[in-house]
Amino acid sequence: MTAKPNTHPCIESAWQAHRGELRGFLLRHSGDRDAADDLLQGVYTKAVAHRANFCQLDYPRAWLFRVAHHQWIDQQRRARRWTGEETPEIAFEPQTATPVESLVDCINRALPGCAPDDADIIQRCDLEGMRQADYATHHDLSLPATKARLRRARQRLGERLIERCDIIFDEQGLICCHSAHRG
Known part of the structure; x- marks a missing residue:
């Protein structure tokens, strides 16, 4: 066709x-x-x-x-x-873009609704590419504290994204697809 x-x-x-x-x-x-x-x-x-x-x-x-x-x-x-x-078992093809790359529009819409500390660490480390060690130094945190803070912020942001973007996961738990234009 x-x-x-x-x-x-x-x-x-x-x-x-x-x-x-x-x-x-x-x-x-x-x-x-x-x-x-x-x-x-x-x-x-x-x-x-x-x-x-x-x-x-x-x-x-x-x-x-x-x-x-x-x-x-x-x-x-x-x-x-x-x-x-029950939802039939179905395996999606994984996306070639990373989850952050494929969800950037939804992340940009969801991030302002996050707690300021969560939004800041995600913006700096995940979206701008700042090294976690540099973030720790600039915010007077230890590296383990920074890693834990980023992990928790990602989890909370992930919950917002699942709600707001109709994310579908494949059988490996990776993001397959999502609705880029949901509110």
Whole structure:
């Protein structure tokens, strides 16, 4: 399946870059080439239908995988293989970007709602790349205290991100995808 000439370049580019891995993802979970191709067509159709928003996405790959995941779940419901009582087991493809890189917009929205000390250490160490030892020196803290403070701040920020960004984790506990534009 190739992109149609009348689609937006952003859709064509994302589709060409991720079509193969999306098909593999759907094939592994559906177990059937025809079903995977039908689901893949549904993902493409959704991208075209949402072209205005799609072209504004920071991470179209994550959006495509999220839609593929939902297409697969819908197929399971239609086939009555899944009752909705439990989420079917599904392994997501890990993102190539690190979690901090892929969540930067959501982090920037969530950080101001964090405690000032949490926001400061995350901003300096995680987002600006300051070494923890330098942070400790500048804030008159020991290195172990800085590491503990950063770990706790990350945990609290992580809880906010899960709430605010619809984060989906893969079976290894790594972030697969998220909703970049949720409030």
